Amino acid sequence: MAGVTLDTVRKVYAGNVEAVKGVSLGIEDGSFCVLVGPSGCGKSTLLRMIAGLETISGGTVKIGDRVVNQIEPADRDIAMVFQNYALYPHMSVYDNMAYGLKNRGTPKDEIEKRVKEAARILAIESFLERKPRALSGGQRQRVAMGRAIVRKPQVFLFDEPLSNLDAKLRVQMRVEIKRLQRALGVTSIYVTHDQVEAMTLSDKLVVMSGGQIEQVGTPSDVYRRPETRFVATFIGSPPMNILPGKVEGPGRVSVGGQMIQVTDMRDGLAPGSAIEVGLRPEDVQAGTGAGFSALTMDVDFVEELGATQLFHGKVAGAEFVVQASTGQIPADTRSLTLSIDPSNVHLFDPQTTKRLGRV
Amino acid sequence: MEKRALFSSKFLPYMLLLPQLAITIIFFYLPASQAIWQSFLMEDAFGLSSEFVGFENYRYLFQQPEYYRAMVNTAVFSTAVAVLSLACSLLLATQADKNLRGGEAYKTLLIWPYAVAPAIAGVLWIFMFHPSLGTLTRPIRAVGIDWNPLLNGDHAMLLLVLSATWKQISYNFLFFLAGLQSIPKSVIEAAAIDGAGPLRRFWTIIFPLLSPTTFFLIVVNIVYVFFDTFGIIDAVTGGGPAGQTTTLVYKVYADGRLGGDLGGSAAQSVILMVIVIGLTAIQFKYVERKVQY
Known part of the structure; x- marks a missing residue:
């Protein structure tokens, strides 16, 4: 397990567009941190920089005690759940979950043990042989979660994982994600534009706007004492x-x-x-x-x-x-x-x- | 899901189908049936009369060693061109798919060869590799290779393969690039996070996901090499030396048009027609249905 520390992290795109303007943030080991903000506020870019999918223009990102700026995504010991699930369409559910372990040369029986365990936790044991296209949205979401947890990473990253689900399923998955995170105790960073998700999931709520952090705090802090007018009007419905x-x-x-x-x-x-x-x-x-x-x-x-x-x-x-x-x-x-x-x-x-x- | 349109008049649907049917009948079924009929006829030496001979033309065809050689030539030619052009264009497409400076210009330039007529492409290549005129012949000779596509059948075949490949790369490139772009970026990113390096990502994720495109292109390329390389062959080698680059299609032309054997030539066309129907059937059966994600 490890915490994540961001120190004046910046992202500048070609044409001098500054998507993230010097964000500093400490995320404690084992906590659930939600980045929330309107689209274009830089929250996804920040997450992708932590994942290693975007280069870091300035500042440092630390996972545990290690600065990961120059480290490949594969070596950062993280797992990510994408908005569109990003399952490998040509592989069975089992192979989807086993892929990351295979790439790391995990022994076969160990892979099988871990995949079976994850499948049991997520209640997807009955369709391990199916291809992703034969699954419903909620089931695909579970497989994507399964793919993340079999790896036993230091940090889970979630990029709006529930926004493709219908309202009822979203509430159900939200609860499950929270429960799972509690049980596994893995540091999680979760990006969403949905303030209800943000309030219910987070231990630490980070409200972002225009590439900057507006406020950091517990959900009730942020709700009771919004630090800016933006936070006041964004959180609460x-x-x-x-x-x-x-x-x-x-x-x-x-x-x-x-x-x-x-x-x-x-x-x-x-x-x-x-x-x-x-x-x-x-x-x-x-x-x-x-x-x-x-x-x-x-x-x-x-x-x-x-x-x-x-x-x-x-x-x-x-x-x-x-x-x-x-x-x-x-x-x-x-x-x-x-x-x-x-x-x-x-x-x-x-x-x-x-x-x-x-x- | 089945779509059904209901027409109040029985007449109207047939009228709507008529233009398409007319085109198919006039430009395909009519000539095709004529070719079939012709393949059962034999003409006299002066072309004044013809006589029904049944399968005589076919029997004669399969007794000719030249016909078997044309088959082998076609097989070698089409395999070489398909493999080479698919491999090259896949490599180029994966490079073009990256976000590179000047990527648009690069893509546009790669598409240009497709706009060159086959015969002109052939002439371009013969200018470069002609044994006595070719600009690139001298350096090849300087390396110690006795390069002469006009006398050496292997050299002639190599030159054909290269020019036909060069011309086909653009087409394959376009399809591969479209195929690559339709693979969700997040799937590649997920694989990167899952610890797969660039090469492993390519072989375990990208290549399998491209397989529908690849299968489609294999069929299209084989059909291309079979039929659309006539201009290149005619311009570069004329089927020579000594028939060593005569493919099945070029033989139809050589026997029918140059040799005046209309019946034999028609019989060859019918055989080619059967091959194309077979290829198309394979495409429909396996490609369209089985390799979809």
Whole structure:
């Protein structure tokens, strides 16, 4: 087992396009690290650099204590699961899993033992003789996982492995991947653009945007204390509402003339300066409460999600969404009074987009 | 899945099929049946009358040692060209498939020989290798080889093989390149991570995945060497020296057109037709069905 350490890793493509702009990150041995971000944020490029499929333009990548910049993918002691599974179409499931071991000159009986073991763990024993084309998407995904685990690598790399599966299977495989990783205890790096996958799988969540890391932390850290406006709106569904506001004084901001109390607010902000006020749709309640601030909202329409309803409308001229349990608010409501818990208010600098919380 | 179109009129489907049927009948079935009929006839020396002789033309054909030699020539020629051109073009295609500077120009240049007419290709090669005029003959002689494709049958065959190969490489190259590009990149990457070096990746992953293309090209190349090398042979060796580079197709021309033996020539064409039908059947049976991924 080994951790992975990235030190100011950069990737510059021909034409001076910088896909990864100096990323430093430590991934502890045995942990599950998820890189999440919108497409084009450099997360896959970063993963491919760790795998050795892309050259590293600057910085160092270490697996364990070894700098692997100049080491071939085959010798990095890693295994990768690809988005399209990348199974060898002309080989049986057994041969797909045995290929990497054969290439390394593992004795035949050892190969058989390991493949059988992996097949048992993944419940694919009954189609070891089949070709990949005779398998369903979920089964192919398992074979791809099997191919990774028979090698007993130091690090697992996952490149959006679930995005080709249908929604139901995705949830099921997600749970299985997590369970498998726990059982094997192998350091895993997982790339996805799906924030639900990111939240549920990770021990360490890395949010990326524009080739840079926006925030690193546990999923709940990132959710509770987003460091930038980007992270705030990217993690959480529906995304956080951002309202234009004004600093009124210590622990007080206003939105469209309505006062809001804030627990987590940086000291020394000049009264009257502009500020962005972030509120999660699930953190605001209808009605009023003691010690809570109030905001009025004009409702445009309601989306029914079954257990919950989404109220779309405007607060102080800005788009606003409120999530409420079905039946809590009458669906024909045109105007809502919202109560805001001071500890649920997030503040961001309009210029730097950084969080303006307590230091 | 079967697609079925329903027509309200019984007449319309036949009308829609008519143009295709007309072309096939006029340009294939008619000449083919004429060739078959001709192969049972024998003409007098002046070409004034012909007489039905049954299988006499065929029997005569199989008594000729020249016919067997043409068969051997064809087999040698087609095997050599197919193997050589497939190997060369596969090598070139694997190189072109890499992301190289100027890769597009390289690919375009490789395709050009295909646009050269066979006869002109033949003339180009004879200019280079003619025993007394050839620009490359002098260096070959200087090495101590008595190069003379006009007198030495092996030299003549070698020259034919080289020129026919040169011409066919472009075609094979295109198909191999398309084949290589259709192999998902991640499969190659997975193999790289699985510890396979470049050569091992080629033989265990890329080559097997290319096999549908390779099988297709083998059939196409054999058909090419059988039929489309006529121009090259005519320009380079004219079937000589002493019939040592006469292939089955060239013999049809030599016997029928130059020798005036229309019946014998027709009989040879019929045999060739059977060979092509056989090759096509093999292609349909094995290539189209069995080697798909």
